[in-house]
Amino acid sequence: MSPAKTKRTIENLRQKNVTSRGPSAGPQVRSERELRAIADRVLRLAKSRRIPETEVHVEEIVSALTRFAGNAIHQHVAEQGITVSVRTVADGRTARVTTNRVDEDSLCAALEDSRSLAASQPKDPQLLPMLSSQKYRRVNRYIPVTASLSAEDRARAVKRVCDLADKRGQVSAGIFESGQAHSLLANSRGLLAGYRQTQAEFSVTFQQGSAASWAKANDADVRNFDPQKLARIASDKAIRAQNPVELPAGHYSVILEPAAVLDLVGFLFYDFAATAVEDKRSCFAGRMGKRVFGKNISIRDDAYHPGQLGAPFDGEGGPRQRVSLVDKGVLRNLVYSRRSAKVAGTKPTGHGFALPNEYGEAPMNLVVEGGTSSIEEMIASTDRGLLVTRLWYIREVEPYEKIMTGMTRDGLFLVERGEVTGSVRNFRFNQSVLEMLKNVELLGETRRSSGEEAFEMVVPPMKIGNFHFSEATKF
Amino acid sequence: MWDYCGHSLDVARLRGATYADVRVMHLRQRDLTTKNGKVGTLGQSESIGLGIRVVVHGAWGFASTDLLTREGVAACAAQAVAIGKASALAKKENVRLAPEGSYVDSWQGPCRKDPFEIPVESQIALLLAVDECMRKVKGVTLSETDMQFRKVDSWFASTEGSKIHQRRVISGCGIGATSFRDDAIQKRSYPNSFGGQYMLAGYELIESLDLLGNAPRVAEEVVALHSAAACPQKTGTLILGGSQLGLQIHESVGHPIELDRVLGQEANFAGTSFLTLDKLNVLWYGSPIVNVVADARIVHGPSLGTFAYDDEGVPAQCTDIIKNGEFRGYLSSRETAHLVGLNRSGGTMRTESWNRLPMIRMTNVSLLPGEWNFDNLIADTQDGILMDTNRSWSIDDRRYQFQFSTEIAWEIKGGKIVRMLKNPSYSGITTEFWNSCDAICDAKHWTLWGTPNCGKGQPMQTMGTGHGTSPARFRNIKFGAAFSDE
Numbered sequence: 001m002s003p004a005k006t007k008r009t010i011e012n013l014r015q016k017n018v019t020s021r022g023p024s025a026g027p028q029v030r031s032e033r034e035l036r037a038i039a040d041r042v043l044r045l046a047k048s049r050r051i052p053e054t055e056v057h058v059e060e061i062v063s064a065l066t067r068f069a070g071n072a073i074h075q076h077v078a079e080q081g082i083t084v085s086v087r088t089v090a091d092g093r094t095a096r097v098t099t100n101r102v103d104e105d106s107l108c109a110a111l112e113d114s115r116s117l118a119a120s121q122p123k124d125p126q127l128l129p130m131l132s133s134q135k136y137r138r139v140n141r142y143i144p145v146t147a148s149l150s151a152e153d154r155a156r157a158v159k160r161v162c163d164l165a166d167k168r169g170q171v172s173a174g175i176f177e178s179g180q181a182h183s184l185l186a187n188s189r190g191l192l193a194g195y196r197q198t199q200a201e202f203s204v205t206f207q208q209g210s211a212a213s214w215a216k217a218n219d220a221d222v223r224n225f226d227p228q229k230l231a232r233i234a235s236d237k238a239i240r241a242q243n244p245v246e247l248p249a250g251h252y253s254v255i256l257e258p259a260a261v262l263d264l265v266g267f268l269f270y271d272f273a274a275t276a277v278e279d280k281r282s283c284f285a286g287r288m289g290k291r292v293f294g295k296n297i298s299i300r301d302d303a304y305h306p307g308q309l310g311a312p313f314d315g316e317g318g319p320r321q322r323v324s325l326v327d328k329g330v331l332r333n334l335v336y337s338r339r340s341a342k343v344a345g346t347k348p349t350g351h352g353f354a355l356p357n358e359y360g361e362a363p364m365n366l367v368v369e370g371g372t373s374s375i376e377e378m379i380a381s382t383d384r385g386l387l388v389t390r391l392w393y394i395r396e397v398e399p400y401e402k403i404m405t406g407m408t409r410d411g412l413f414l415v416e417r418g419e420v421t422g423s424v425r426n427f428r429f430n431q432s433v434l435e436m437l438k439n440v441e442l443l444g445e446t447r448r449s450s451g452e453e454a455f456e457m458v459v460p461p462m463k464i465g466n467f468h469f470s471e472a473t474k475f
Numbered sequence: 476m477w478d479y480c481g482h483s484l485d486v487a488r489l490r491g492a493t494y495a496d497v498r499v500m501h502l503r504q505r506d507l508t509t510k511n512g513k514v515g516t517l518g519q520s521e522s523i524g525l526g527i528r529v530v531v532h533g534a535w536g537f538a539s540t541d542l543l544t545r546e547g548v549a550a551c552a553a554q555a556v557a558i559g560k561a562s563a564l565a566k567k568e569n570v571r572l573a574p575e576g577s578y579v580d581s582w583q584g585p586c587r588k589d590p591f592e593i594p595v596e597s598q599i600a601l602l603l604a605v606d607e608c609m610r611k612v613k614g615v616t617l618s619e620t621d622m623q624f625r626k627v628d629s630w631f632a633s634t635e636g637s638k639i640h641q642r643r644v645i646s647g648c649g650i651g652a653t654s655f656r657d658d659a660i661q662k663r664s665y666p667n668s669f670g671g672q673y674m675l676a677g678y679e680l681i682e683s684l685d686l687l688g689n690a691p692r693v694a695e696e697v698v699a700l701h702s703a704a705a706c707p708q709k710t711g712t713l714i715l716g717g718s719q720l721g722l723q724i725h726e727s728v729g730h731p732i733e734l735d736r737v738l739g740q741e742a743n744f745a746g747t748s749f750l751t752l753d754k755l756n757v758l759w760y761g762s763p764i765v766n767v768v769a770d771a772r773i774v775h776g777p778s779l780g781t782f783a784y785d786d787e788g789v790p791a792q793c794t795d796i797i798k799n800g801e802f803r804g805y806l807s808s809r810e811t812a813h814l815v816g817l818n819r820s821g822g823t824m825r826t827e828s829w830n831r832l833p834m835i836r837m838t839n840v841s842l843l844p845g846e847w848n849f850d851n852l853i854a855d856t857q858d859g860i861l862m863d864t865n866r867s868w869s870i871d872d873r874r875y876q877f878q879f880s881t882e883i884a885w886e887i888k889g890g891k892i893v894r895m896l897k898n899p900s901y902s903g904i905t906t907e908f909w910n911s912c913d914a915i916c917d918a919k920h921w922t923l924w925g926t927p928n929c930g931k932g933q934p935m936q937t938m939g940t941g942h943g944t945s946p947a948r949f950r951n952i953k954f955g956a957a958f959s960d961e
Contacts, residue, residue: 064558065934069740072567076558077537077934079830081524098520100541113519120595121514122603151561159565173742175933205743212742250961279510280616280655358508358515358619392746395867397880397957398898399660405878405957407871409746428869428876428902430957452744470956471902473876474749 029147029182030060030082032194039186042086042107046188051115053089053130055187055316057354058082063179066154071162071172073155087355088114089130092123094356128338133190136312136319137304142180143221146198149178161204161231168235174204178222185317195311201450202227205410206238210475211423213237214390214410216259218450220309237389241411244423246472253385253441254467255378255415258449258459260388264433265299265368266454267394267404272301272325273351274340275360283402283434284331292331293437296371299326301335301351301363307448307458308365315354323349325363329438337361370460371443378442378463380418385463387413387420391429394453402433406453407473427469439465476640479548480632483527486552488634492529492559494572495552496633496787499525499543500829505591507598508621509606514599515619524829527552531559533569539830573812573820575789577636582783585773586644586677590624593678598622605686609652612694614701617653621670622646622681623927629786637788645779645939646680647673647927652694656701661897663697663882665689667718668865673925673939675777696883699895706884706899708955712856713901714948716863719881720842721924721942727905728760728767729840729940731874732796732804733823734811745931746872749905750802755815758802761909764845767797769806771822771838776923778941780838782825787833789822796840800910806835827936834932839923841943845915849946852914854890860954861885861892861946862899867957870905878902880957900957908949916945 035058046054060082067075085098088111095117097110154176165172182196200222205214215234217225256264268283276282284292303310303320312320316338323333336344337352337360351361379387389411397403405428412424442463449459476499487495501523508515525548526539536559540551590598602620609618625645632638649671651664666672666684674680715723731748735741750758761767768775771782771791782791787809795803805811807821824833853861862881870877884899885892923943930937 063934066562067933068565069742070567070738071565073534073562073565074740075537075832075834075933076535076562077539077832078554078558079526079539079934081522081539081541081830083522085520094517096518098518100522100524117517117519117595121517121599124513151558152564155561155564162565171739171742173739175743177933203743207739207742214743279653281653281660285655286658356515356517358510392872393869395869397867397900400655400658403957405867405869407869407876409872426871426876428871428878428956430878430959468960470959470961471876471878473871473873474904475873475875 029062029180035060035182035184038084038102039184042084042111043186043188045108046088046111049111051088051090051111053188055087055130057085057183057185059181059183061181064151065175065177066151066158067175068158068162069173071165073158076151084110086110086114088118089127090115090118092125092127093118093121094127096356126339130187130189131191131317133192134317134319136193139304139312141197141220141309143198146178146200146220146222147180149200149222154178157227160228164231164235165206170235170238171207172204172231175201176227177201185313187317191317193313193317197309199309202230204231204234206234208238208242211238211241212410213241216450218456219448237411240413241423244425246425249427249469249471251466251468253382253463253465255375255382255385255387255463256461257375257389258447258461259390259451261459261462262449262457263391263394263451263453264404265459266457267396268433269366270362272334273360273362274334274336274344277334278340278343281399283400287331290331291329292434293326293329294440295329296440296443297326297329297437298369300324300367301365302367303365305365305367305458310364314350314352316352318348318350318352320350323363335361335363367458368446368460370446373442373444375444375461378461379415379420381442382415383417385415386424387415390451397430403430404433405430425475426473428471428473429468430470431468436464436467441465476630477632477638479525479543480630482545483525483548483552484632484634486549487527487529487556490553490556492531492556494530494634495527496631497525497527498786498826498829499630501628502828503591503626505624507602508619509602510619511617512603512606512610522828525551526829526831527555528832529555529559530570531556532563534559534562534566535570536562537832570810571813572809573818575809575820578784578788579638580783581640583642584644584675584781585777588678589644590646590678591626601686605650605690608687608690609650609694612691612698614654614656614698615652615694616655620650622648631784631786631788633788639784639788641783643675643782644677645673646676646678647671647925648681648684648686650686650690650693652697654697654701659701661697661700663693664864665693667924668882670927673779673927675779675781700883700897703895703897706860706896706955708959710951710953712859712948712950713952714852714856714859714861714946716861716946717922717944718924719863719865719879720944720947721926722865722868723879724767724840724842724942724944725926725940726868726870727874727877727908728796729837732806733835734805734807734815735835737805738811744933749873749875752815754802756801756803759800759910760797760802760906761800762912763800764915765797765800765909765912766843767840768843769794769796769823769838769840775839775841776943778839778923779925779927779939780941785822785824786826787824789820792822794821806837808835825938827938831934831936834936836931836938837929837940839941839943842915844918844921844945847914847916849916849920852916852946852948853887853892856887856948857889859887860896860899861887862901875905877905878957898958901952901954902956903953911949911951912947913950914948916947920945
């Protein structure tokens with residue numbers, strides 16, 4: 001197994017996807033009108049079958065990815081596909097059926113299968129009627145330049161990165177991905193919500209002998225990052241990462257670059273779900289209104305932040321609300337689906353997953369408030385500590401104190417008397433995230449960040465005291 | 476389906492491909508879960524489409540489509556060729572494939588009771604009964620159950636003449652009870668954590684697992700864990716139960732032997748491997764009693780790594796990975812076989828779906844049984860800890876330093892299990908760990924565990940793998956680092 005399982009699940013829930021078009025991009029993306037026609041047909045077919053309530057989610061994804069290793073492209077793929085997901089409700093029972101066939105017979109079969117599945121379970125008295133028409137705030141996350149990126153465009157950019165590695169006697173590996181997703185959610189009570197998004201991602205690892213380093217960016221607009229610049233960052237750091245020394249395990253001051261912050265804090269996302277608290281499996285169970293982090297930590301969910309991607313509505317079509325989750329270290333709010341909001345006697349926040357599910361909801365657009373310290377200032381303020389590029393294979397050891405384990409990876413550096421003085425062999429950590437966020441000494445500018453374990457979020461770099469490394473590895 | 480395969484191959488050839496293979500796949504899935512006495516997820520899905528992989532100008536291209544018409548698959552093939560030509564802009568050397576025969580065959584995995592033909596009502600009724608049974612135990616604050624069924628038909632064809640149809644039915648289920656008390660959360664699962672047990676089998680798997688009969692024990696154990704002593708922090712003797720040992724094999728043997736990792740192809744994401752090519756036939760991976768194979772053949776057992784042909788049309792094989800402790804083999808493909816002196820692929824290229832590229836994946840990477848009876852193994856252990864059912868797992872990006880924790884453990888003193896322990900964990904270095912193995916239980920205790928959620932590749936692919944194990948003993952293992960503050 002890999003850490004990516006968590007991320008993949010999240011990505012599926014979030015329905016974020018990518019695409020590419022151009023000379024070798026293949027099929028054209030369907031128009032909004034075509035997606036609407038499919039949804040209308042499903043609702044018409046459902047009505048003719050006297051199904052009391054029907055919801056349909058239509059999504060088309062066109063995506064392409066250029067993958068390189070050993071300074072050459074070794075995998076280069078493209079996909080195009082549509083899914084039609086149908087949920088019916090009758091007599092307090094619901095079920096979902098998904099197909100990628102859009103002919104009338106297949107849509108009818110999906111409806112009948114959904115109705116049949118729904119009828120096979122006991123009635124759920126808490127099942128709510130579907131939402132009626134809603135108003136959504138507009139977001140513009142479709143960038144034509146990203147959508148039109150071609151296989152040749154990506155290959156040429158990758159070639160320049162490979163040439164840099166060849167020139168410096170290094171080995172590069174990574175991906176350049178681009179694409180778009182277009183989705184539409186409609187139901188028999190008149191709800192209609194549409195969203196489209198582009199996304200581009202570049203991730204690169206440079207190896208210098210047995211040392212390595214890494215850089216990554218992800219954005220709706222491919223012009224907002226420069227693969228060559230990211231490659232040079234990874235290349236320069238790989239040189240500095242050579243000849244690591246082994247240090248004893250123990251507690252260290254650490255400076256976490258944004259990717260490392262993201263991949264740890266990202267594991268809190270489901271703890272903020274009201275359903276998780278109700279189920280008593282969240283680290284925030286019994287901690288509402290209490291100080292859970294240091295006073296310098298504030299976290300909100302904000303789908304409208306310029307550094308965020310994703311639709312302005314949730315899996316039921318509820319408009320996403322901005323929610324202040326942690327204010328100056330105090331847990332103030334959770335996020336709610338319609339069901340969990342009713343149980344708690346509050347209003348839904350627009351964070352529900354598509355029904356039916358047992359997980360309820362989660363904040364998918366976390367923003368951690370930043371500060372004013374640069375990473376250089378954090379280094380300069382550190383007498384002895386470690387600078388962490390990224391973390392790897394993070395897993396939960398204990399859920400209530402939120403003890404996480406994992407490894408450092410691709411660049412761990414020793415800081416002494418305000419300067420980076422060398423490279424260090426990778427450590428395993430066992431660290432409570434709750435404790436960690438009580439020990440944050442400095443925060444940098446918050447920004448959209450990419451890791452490999454959590455989905456993209458807006459987080460700052462952090463200087464943290466007393467971070468617990470339990471064991472060292474052999475490189 | 477063969478028409479779509481043949482037409483796309485023809486178009487690829489006409490456009491300049493020197494090699495092409497194509498997969499049409501039809502995937503059907505049913506998911507059922509319950510939570511605290513109510514149905515959670517209840518859904519079905521199907522997906523059908525075509526993916527074509529080509530070599531053109533000596534480089535790879537791949538494209539996929541769900542538009543199953545002659546025009547749709549032709550456009551897809553043309554796109555794959557265009558992508559391959561773009562790949563050639565940044566290639567070092569031409570793709571070289573190990574020779575392989577061409578096969579025309581049809582194969583179906585074992586499935587006595589088609590789970591899609593079993594009424595959903597009865598499947599839900601079973602899960603709800605189990606759910607209720609767990610909630611009857613005071614102290615259980617969350618009860619969860621799940622079932623998943625998959626039916627995958629694939630039609631493979633290549634420009635070398637192969638035409639292979641395979642059908643695989645996969646069933647899986649699991650139950651779990653969680654207890655929150657005194658600022659602590661404990662969980663117990665059966666028959667395994669993270670979804671339970673999965674096999675290449677029909678509904679007969681569900682019936683064989685006796686979920687209802689095990690529900691009270693699971694619930695009682697999770698409540699008892701709150702009162703148990705904490706796993707000590709020390710170095711000592713470890714006995715691993717079968718399912719945890721399966722994950723140990725997966726992480727510390729299965730992944731490092733993937734040749735694409737060894738060659739750096741996963742350096743940016745899933746990581747590399749400490750098993751550099753110079754270690755083949757040289758490294759003492761484990762003690763002399765450790766024998767590990769990668770076996771995709773049905774004779775090994777019906778698990779998630781069992782098939783007749785891999786997704787580049789190579790017949791299922793058994794490869795020695797560790798023989799009497801010595802490192803003997805990697806997981807290979809047609810493209811990588813020659814790098815380790817093989818004249819043929821080991822047949823481990825697998826794809827998640829029609830829209831994904833086949834890549835080197837574990838098949839059934841299994842520890843072969845030893846000679847010990849389990850009761851005798853306990854009786855032979857003066858001071859040790861028995862751990863079972865994974866709770867968390869983590870290993871570095873070269874698959875060397877690992878840490879696992881399990882849901883439950885039992886202390887062994889004087890050859891007897893004396894008490895339950897909570898919050899168990901152990902850690903170590905891969906080769907040191909396997910060289911410390913001094914006893915493996917016999918075939919009577921051997922189970923083929925299915926791991927349904929192995930993630931790898933970009934775009935990410937989730938694959939099922941199999942791991943045959945029987946409980947085994949390891950000496951001088953470090954316990955308790957996960958909860959240590961030192």
